[in-house]
Amino acid sequence: MLAFPLEAFGASDVLQIRTRDVPVPGWGQVLVKVEACGVCGQDIMRRSGKVDRVLGPVIGHEIAGAVAGTGPGLSELRLGDRVASTQRMSCHTCRHCLGGREVLCTQGVLYGEGLDGGYAEYCVIDELSLAHIPDEVSFDAAAIAACAIGTGYHALMLAGVKPGQRVLVTGASGGIGIHALQLARSMGAEVVGVTSSARKVDKLRLYADEVVVAEGGVFDKEVRQRNLQPDIVLDMTAYATLDSSLRSVRRGGSVAVVGNLENKTVAILPGALIQREIRLVGSKACSRAELEDCLQFLQRNLVRAEIQEILPLQSAPVAHELLESGAVQGRVVLRP
Template identity: 30%
Template structure:
């Protein structure tokens, strides 16, 4: 008997367009598996990198369906669902992160209870888990199988097209903000403030009580960041002199020495060295540089600054699944929504073309319903 089919946007090689075609509908195989009917799926910067062959840790097998920003409706569970899957019901709307699909629950990552993203005996960075849209098929399809341990419920007042980007962009920047341990009233700088993560970061930072500086260096993203109505000061890095900026911040904070002027943490959401240097120089002594983006070229860091200014540099990926539900409750309560450009599912290639024009925000496909 022929397997049931579904429509999917498929890539068949690197540097090739998406092809809308019929493929076998995925089947539930594990007690933790949940079958979702997709309502919306986001296009992440990582999707673009993967299509170019730049995601070396998780190379796909072709043909491949990507997207790890997934929002949909549960339509089936395993015949003997696990304790995690039993928490959900048919018909519930959920989002799913990229990781962890089938974490092992036994490795050092899964069992390390000291990790800030520890989740009941499994880890989002388990080296044995799979990754939606990367090492396994993802959300640019009518249906997808996900792990019940990588889900969060969508509040009734949040649309699927707004929820999907929160499963990656949202949880990544929120997890980064939380990881610093900063308290309300402290200063943060978001470098790349008009991008998919950055504009959400401005809104989350407001809700968390931080004093925020948003930094970008392109007209479209700057316009977007300034249009949000947040309390953040949004500045154009092309026109800003660092010494003048730090002096002004010092005056506002009652500081007289350069090394105590600036922000307590800077979040690097861009991939170029000039942007990294701007953010790094803006950090006061004993502050934190949080690296969220990654580029093939990497970043150069001054060892002198690390030693004499005691700057802490940390990297981060996503946040815990507990945090995922936390941000869903936060966005519902504070009416935080991503700025989205929405395309119908069959026009994904047009979405990609528009994405590369760099206007900022998040790009999402919506399934016909």
């Protein structure tokens, strides 16, 4: 099979396609014929060596395909089943897993980092990492359900969004942000999208009630001037925007930190949290149950999968360059 194992850190040209044996599923695992794999900002960070500096595994954690082989010990899946994967394999035995919060599993391993991922024709995935794809949902849309859609959904759940509230999303034109806008609106919230680029405003107006263009990550003054203070902020770009997020949220509001692609520290003013009783929460990824919810949202047209480009697997380096250029609104998907 063809695959992109990460063999070196650096620019997009370190991604080299290789021929590998088709893997064999073990206990509780299935062999998935990959039909679509989303390209995430986390992939860029991993390739460039900014996070989890591990070489060897095939990159990619946004995976959808069909069951092409089965190992022993399966309870749910059969050959030919259409499936989408969560981002991680969890242990299923620790207190977090048993409590339904497997994203906090202390033994969890990310597909595409510690385990071979979806930039390949086939990959092996734990059965309990997989959810059935409804017939009405395409492989392309299902591939991005766990990360691009599920990450925002998980954050909204943690923040406790309620109908009638206002939700502000930074990095709103990115893969997670543009779907978070749709999710928040479908939950009955008024939605404000923040973007760094004026050329992305028209697209965001499809899903946001208001759009703010932030220069250098600063938007709190405009938010206050326009009387758009949110009850909840989903901050996808915390390195540049967390200060403005904390300054703009209403008293007693919540700021969920979802992304920080620079992987650098951010200074905050504790007094802002104390005096206005702001709740600051970190948000990681969706569970399998939340992935199933997101697939249902797609089936019911409550969320539309925003996919800007669909490229062949061999064009993985091109996909990375597109993402790094800042020109992508939504997701890029690879098809083996």
